[in-house]
Ligand code: NAP
Ligand code: ZN
């Protein structure tokens with residue numbers, strides 16, 4: 001039994017639910033059973049319908065970022081339906097369609113939490129998986145049938161979005177929406193997106209919906225037709241050195257979604273004077289940069305990590321309003337390991353989503 005501080009408000013005992021977990025780093029994921037805490041006063045219990053596979057799941061399951069906690073149940077792109085609410089819950093009712101992203105808790109008191117930047121909580125936020133909750137227990141993610149989450153970290157999925165194509169928005173959507181908004185993607189602005197994978201394809205859709213002129217910078221022209229259908233105006237192969245000559249000094253904003261180390265100096269050359277390259281990719285190795293590529297042209301190299309809870313809701317509402325869901329390949333749970341291989345081979349079109357009905 002957990003030692004959570006709100007144990008007195010709990011209505012039911014721990015339950016055990018089916019899940020898929022990595023038993024150790026590098027080991028394939030396999031079916032298992034995990035505990036879910038009882039529903040506390042401000043908790044909702046969610047029957048998971050769909051869970052997206054983010055490249056971050058693979059980095060962590062394979063311990064590429066270090067300090068992995070095993071067994072690990074990945075999954076921070078969760079879409080489902082509320083099946084139980086705690087007595088103090090005010091935002092949600094049984095039957096509501098909801099989502100959970102990368103965070104399930106934070107200190108709620110620091111300046112960042114108060115500013116809606118829970119992802120940068122200085123008191124330490126709690127990740128949806130591969131983290132230790134305030135109750136001292138490991139958190140387990142969305143590759144499972146049910147999850148119990150505080151309503152403060154639960155968002156509403158608008159009626160206009162189907163749950164399957166909405167699931168990836170909980171990470172890929174917010175991680176691209178937040179920097180595109182912050183760095184001013186809008187009519188009259190030229191935005192480039194490096195990498196047309198899970199994050200990249202949402203960046204293209206969202207930047208296009210924000211009114212920007214969008215260019216995809218992909219390793220090859222293999223996915224050009226798709227990129228143009230998703231809303232890109234232009235599509236270039238970065239394997240062709242002529243791309244870097246032709247596009248020199250072109251963009252106001254570049255968003256890199258690449259999961260591997262990249263030659264940022266070359267890409268900074270594609271910015272206009274005063275432009276910004278925002279990196280959201282989280283490669284396992286460091287990169288080196290000649291700082292002259294930043295000084296010349298007063299350029300900015302920035303980073304961005306997911307988004308806060310209020311902004312995640314704002315992003316979902318924006319996507320519903322503009323009819324933006326993820327392009328998905330729906331898979332059974334027993335296809336997760338194969339999907340990981342395909343993501344690692346840049347063979348994802350454009351997000352694998354697990355049908356949680358196949359987890360049992
Ligand atoms: P993904 O679906 O695998 O997409 C990454 C894309 O990058 C690939 O489809 C590929 O696109 C391109 N790429 C891969 N290897 C490359 C290489 N060696 N050189 C150049 N391009 C390469 O991954 P994702 O789920 O979108 O995640 C992307 C990265 O963002 C991961 O590192 C993930 O951990 C990170 N992430 C960060 C945040 C955050 O908060 N900052 C949130 C979520 C994910 P092309 O085939 O078009 O070249
Ligand atoms: Zn993610």
Ligand code: ZN
Pocket residue numbers: 106107108109110111112113114118120121122123124
């Ligand atoms: Zn905080």
